[in-house]
Amino acid sequence: MAGTVRTIIPIIMAGGSGTRLWPLSRETMPKQFIPLMDAGGSTFQATLERVSGPQFGPPIVVTGNDFRFIVAEQMRLLGREGEILLEPERRDSAAAVAAGTLKAMERDPEAICLVLAADHVVTGTDAFVEDCLRAARAAEDGRIMTLGIEPTSPSVAYGYIEVGAPLGVEGTFALERFVEKPDRARAEAYVADGLVWNSGNFLYRADAMMEELRQEAPDVVSAVSASLAAGRRDLEFLRLDADAFRRAPKISIDYAVMEKTRRAGVVRASFGWSDVGSWDSIYDxxxxxxxxxxxxxxxxxxxxxxxxxxxxxxxxxxxxxxxxxxxxxxxxxxxxxxxxxxxxxxxxxxxxxAGHEAATDHLRIHRPWGWYQRIDIGDRFQVKHICVKPGGILSLQRHHHRAEHWVVVHGTAEVTIDGTVKYYHENEAAYLPIGCTHRMHNPGKIDLKIIEIQVGSYTGEDDIVRIEDVYARQ
Known part of the structure; x- marks a missing residue:
């Protein structure tokens, strides 16, 4: 394509819960971080790889506190570096877009930003990049572009976009109107009339989006700006200030800006797309x-x-x-x-x-040092399988109500008990009496796997007194 545009900054939204894909997707490990497709990686990782070419700069990932180490680990596995913003709570997409856009403006006030959901499936990466470049050229002129998807069926699961007159860039059009999710008859009519699906992915010049947000949703901008200014560094993350952030109204970017702005445009996408929002869409x-x-x-x-x-x-x-x-x-x-x-x-x-734990929690619970999974639990005992990745270190801690036995089944464990350090190898066990201070570290190059046997009057996760933690958890 003729002409060039400045580097595009991806802003990846990775804070959703994906409950329609339960029981695979749950609050503690939602769909964007799970290998849903056959390629093996998560949709979040696939999104990162899709914007890894020379046309794109380092990404800005907006996510929640509970997912921060998952995001960091999955980025590390791909060798990708970027900014990770932590929302104190979910305030819908307008606040998340504002936070990412303001952060991008620190690099360049007129940065071209590409807002992507972390949980979508795209086929045809080359076509995706070409469509983004088309949208970017229109965005250089102040347009706020959305990627409209050519329907493959009269779906009632998506909103629709009516496409208007062509813009100055080939393949780009004015956006006439957004249409809410229709019934079947209306969906069939929309498809016949040439409407496209609303993917919820946007591309715009940062200053243009912020002008629209300040006009249409000033309370969002003031709250997010204050939250970003008062944010603090925590390891490789930037924590947005909670008191300021919660003042942002809960509103989507569609309602806040896209359905009101006169700058909206659309690219008729040439790539395949699905939001894999429910099991029927996975089937498709x-x-x-x-x-x-x-x-x-x-x-x-x-x-x-x-x-x-x-x-x-x-x-x-x-x-x-x-x-x-x-x-x-x-x-x-x-x-x-x-x-x-x-x-x-x-x-x-x-x-x-109804209080079902399995509604929100997986059996396998991920931690920054690895994961653990319950094998069995009963009166006065619990058995877990624990995996500590190379270099992983559990917090220095003690328990008031239980003793523990750590049996090494793979790798080498460096165990500290009341200040004494000892190494345990496969088929060896460490005993941790009630009240002792203890810590486990994997000093090796392979995963450390142990069976933990807890015995005591209470084995809940809240019987942990954390004394010191390299991951800065409370």
Whole structure:
């Protein structure tokens, strides 16, 4: 394409919960950080790789406190560096966009920003980059561009965009209006009339977006500006100030700006796209067998058609069902009509209200040093599988109600007990009596895996008195 534009700064939104993909996606490890597709990496990592070319600068990632170490680790695995902004709480997308845009303006007040969701699936990276460059050329003239997706069906799951007259850049158009998610009849009419899906991904010049935000959502701008100014560094993260940030109204960037601005434009995207928002959309982007089934993991089906059946470990068998979703994990099983899959979000809310731990927490809990997973729990005992990555260090801590036994099954553990350091190798065990101060470190080059046996009157996670922590956790 003729002409050049300045470097595009990706602003990646990575703070969502993805509850419609429960039980695979949960509050403690949502869909953007899970390998949903066959490539092996997460959609967040795929998004990072999509904007890793010479046209793009270091990304700005906006996420929540609970996901900070997951974000940092997944970026490290790709060798990507960038700014990680931590929202104190979710205030919808307008506040997140404002924070990322203001941060980008510190590099260049007229920076070209590309706002991307971390949980979307895109096919055709070259086409994606070309479309971004088209949008960037229009953005240089002050347009706020959105990437409109050519519909593959009259979907009722997405909002639509009416495309207007061509702009000065080939493949770009004025944006006439946004249309909310329609019913089936209206969706069919929209597709026939040439409307496109609203992907929720935007590209704009930073000063242009901030002018619109100041005009249409001044309370968002004042709160986020104050929060950014009062933010503090915490390791490699920038924590936005909580008191200022919570003053920002909860409003989406669509409602705050895009549905009001006269600067809006759209590119008719030439790449494939899905927001993989629910299990039926996962089914749509996966290859199916001759019976129309998408099968993943240890699964056996008989007389079953047009269904998605996935298992993350246990043998899952389905007989005589059509158009269903079956997803089994170690601690939860979902069975749903494929057409009702978007309602899983409502089911999760029901489970949360009933106090089901599995509604929000995975059995495997990720920590900055690695992860742990409960094997068994009973009266006065708990057994866990713990993995500490090379160089990982648990906090120096003590417990008031339990003793622990650490049995090394893989690697080498450097264990500190009341100031004394000792090394334990495979098939060796350390005993940690109640009340002792202790810490574990993996000094090796391979994962350290241990079986932890807790014995005592209380084995809850809140029986941890953290004395010192290299990850600055409280």
């Amino acid at each position: 982007v996966k290859p199916a067998d001759a019976q129309g089934n998408v099968i993943e993991g240890p699964v056996s089906v008989l007389g079953t058609r047009n269904s998605l059946v996935r298992s993350d470990g246990i043998l899952t068998a389905v007989v005589g069902l059509d158009d269903v979703v079956v997803v089994s994990t170690a601690d939860a099983v979902l069975v749903a009509a494929k057409s009702e899959a978007p309602k899983v979000k409502d089911l999760v809310a029901q489970l949360v209200a």
